[in-house]
Amino acid sequence: MLLRKQTLSEAARRKFAIFRDPFDEPQQASEVFLSRASRVVREAMWQTAIGNTNFLAVVGESGAGKSTLREELAERLRAESRPVVLIAPYVLGMEENDKKGRCLRSDHIAEAILHAVAGGDTPKRSPEARFRQLHEALIASSRMGMQHLLVIEEAHGLALPTLKHLKRFLELKDGMRRLISVLLLGQPELREKLDERRAAVREVAQRCQIVTLPPLDASLGDYLAHRFASAGLDLAAIVEPTAVDALMQALTITQRHGSGPGDTQVISLTHPLVANNLLTAAINQAASLGAPRVTAELVRAVRESMP
Template identity: 50%
Template structure:
């Protein structure tokens, strides 16, 4: 039977790094590895976290279960304890034995992001800090109130214009980005732009409150719900037909009549990564509703990176949707970080060099960039994972500004950022 120590070596996992990932001391983890002595508190959670870590490093479920199972003993009392401990592995084995390895590694970046918790929880600049830096309002709090407040890098501008093109000319677009990347801001900007430019576009937004990808977790968004939303957006006073066939005939006729009156129609679905596969497949049928050569409905899906996985070309169930859907991804700010911070500060009457010294921006970039392998205790080179999205940047910068004022520093320096 493979020991835990041998499995760690096989997976190229460094014990000190694994201990840090588990949130325990190196000594405690050494007791686990060498003597099978587990902490009494959170024993089950710790085993499952370690199992998850080993799984991501390439170990099989069978190897993990064997390595984390206590060694056999002839002592009756010890045997009873071991039997109780062994049951803690059952949830892990049940949960992960059917998870494809490719899916686990595709979600590595998300797991990393969750483990760092975007480095900081929600932060706001204190009143004392705003006074000290002459910031009459927080540049990151309720900061987008008009189109001029939307920061546009080349990448963001491409996504913005792609959304506008679907609203004006039809098509199907999936906007993908991490939490805090600015997806909701672009959706709000699109709706504001439609009103601002007096475009004859009827926007349909089905309610996605409590929406989940299966009915065990919550309420799924079905094609019937989408049909109801479209009907009520075009004619709020109409009585919706009860039978499915009659309802969809009613929907098609309303779209045709509205289109012939000069209107275009745009369906926007937020949290689209929670859409069940069946609903994704049905979107093709909505997209193909037409009047002669005219498509009647443009579709914009907005979701987190799981949406890209669902729309993979390897997913045979939704291949007809994938062939018709463009994916536009919101990238991290990375090289635009200094420009982004200067833009946000200028919107509140300040400038970058009035708040940060020359090395601070590079320190922010380094703080929010991780090496995938190093973060998991793997030896060798890994790939870089960037969390330089507006929400994470705002949290880190706000905390750094507050810290600078607390210690009496005139500007936010690299050292202050490193200490956050």
């Protein structure tokens, strides 16, 4: 579930003296909230970037914070002056087949690698010559001390043949030294595509480490406090503590999938983007009603009114 995008009203900004939206995208690394679970994912991404892991897939729901961690990774690499070349093919309009959109193919990935590693070189016209050119460019860059990280966002939209071809990129070596690592970021459908029971991608799935970026859950309050503090705001001055608990409850759903007493499933929707939208709507409603702070009752009422 993703609630409709909410923005702070002018009335809410005036009433609560909000000059900067606490839910704007982070502008620097210190503004990125890291829970214990997201730190594990962050470290897995870092190990892939510096070449200690060859193939990693980060799976999370839309709005879970995958792109934010990817941006923080790039910022961290720059801050620490790490010799890592980030290669990010454009995925605009990418779909798993050409009927829905445009497939990202291995030759597109090859062009992206060449542009990042040897931007001044014109890609060869034939596939054979282009891939040889790619291999030679990676070897030359590697011998200059550079690591190479291929990052593909929205990877759940990759075609199965392209997923399979990623193994070929991973096999590019200079002697025994691997020349490139691969980081995939995608929604839960990516995990399904990387199921090793699928014959088409078995070779890839068996080589890919998969980590999940979970909901905030018990870290929701700390996340909100961090985001408000980053915007120069005091969460408690705008949102009552019981309202944070109500927010957690509103974003936790129990579903039945059978008739037995144990046939229930608890689903947490406490992803950053979902929590941001619900709390923003509650703040707007508090300003509209003239309430001094967002209350638990107000959160529940707003949640019931949203689709």
